[in-house]
Amino acid sequence: xxxxFATNNKxxxxxVRDILGSGxxxxxxxxxxCNDDIPETADTLQGNAxxxxxxxxxxYNVNCxxxxxxxxxxxLEGAPGVLSARYAGxxxxxxxxxxxxxxxxxxxxxxxAQFRTVIALIIDGEEMLFDGIVKGxxxxxxxxxxxxxYDPIFVPEGYSESFAQMSSDEKNSISHRYRATKKLNxxxxxxx
Ligand code: IMP
Numbered sequence: 697x698x699x700x701f702a703t704n705n706k707x708x709x710x711x712v713r714d715i716l717g718s719g720x721x722x723x724x725x726x727x728x729x730c731n732d733d734i735p736e737t738a739d740t741l742q743g744n745a746x747x748x749x750x751x752x753x754x755x756y757n758v759n760c761x762x763x764x765x766x767x768x769x770x771x772l773e774g775a776p777g778v779l780s781a782r783y784a785g786x787x788x789x790x791x792x793x794x795x796x797x798x799x800x801x802x803x804x805x806x807x808x809a810q811f812r813t814v815i816a817l818i819i820d821g822e823e824m825l826f827d828g829i830v831k832g833x834x835x836x837x838x839x840x841x842x843x844x845x846y847d848p849i850f851v852p853e854g855y856s857e858s859f860a861q862m863s864s865d866e867k868n869s870i871s872h873r874y875r876a877t878k879k880l881n882x883x884x885x886x887x888x
Contacts (some may be wrong), residue, residue: 697721697884699817700728702748702762709808711868715877720884728756739779741766742825745816753818761817762879765872769834770808772800780846794838794849807849808834811872815880824883831835843867 698721703711713722725731734751736744741764748762766777775799776783784792803809806841810831817824833852838848840860852870859867868874 698723698759700725700752700756700758700760702734702752702760706869708763708873711873712877714882715874717882723758725752728758730751730756736764739778741814741827742816744824745814745825746776746778749816749818749823753821759819760813763790763813763815763873763876765811765813767797767850768810768812769797769801771804771806772797775800790845794846797834797846798837798849807824807835809834811850813876815876817880817883826871826876826879826883828879830870830872830875852867 697719698780699873700723701709703709704725709722716872718720718875730752732755736746736747738744738747738814742777744764745762748764749760752758752760752762765780766780768774768777774795780793781788783794783859796845808831810829813828815826815828817826819863827837832855833853835849835851838860839851839858840862842864843860851858859871
């Protein structure tokens with residue numbers, strides 16, 4: 697089976713290919729010659745994942761999937777959520793995003809948060825959604841250097857290390873993206 701993943705992020709492609717295994721050929725946007733900057737204008741993760749998948753399906757007529765991820769913080773009513781990449785402005789600046797989040801949580805005792813990934817799959821025009829959640833909390837300050845995005849300030853439930861203090865294998869075995877991709881895999885293999 698061939699599926700286009702609406703991304704050019706090499707790290708995500710590798711992670712997804714590892715989980716889906718050799719039975720699914722995962723193509724990137726550049727593999728199909730797509731250079732479109734698909735606008736993510738929805739106000740939910742599901743909405744944005746669907747916008748991207750529908751764009752690819754209708755323009756290229758190929759079976760495909762797209763993902764969208766957000767960090768949802770309880771004390772901030774789910775913010776930054778769908779705006780996670782641009783929380784501190786359009787610069788997609790992780791340092792600025794983390795700084796803003798830590799500022800907005802100053803003095804708050806509830807630091808519960810979760811990462812959530814939504815994957816939208818379209819096969820022969822049929823749409824399916826899968827989500828993956830990892831619960832945890834936001835630290836008082838940055839811990840660790842590895843990873844990306846909000847990793848230095850997120851500690852998953854049951855752990856004392858932040859995502860940025862874990863090896864990529866360890867993070868990838870419990871992450872939101874891993875969990876959503878596992879559901880996609882189970883569905884494709886007929887187990888869901
Ligand atoms: P995307 O939908 O995968 O592009 O994720 C949107 C934003 O969420 C990213 O720009 C990051 O700020 C944040 N994010 C997504 N996944 C992770 C992760 O695994 N660790 C830390 N931050 C993440």
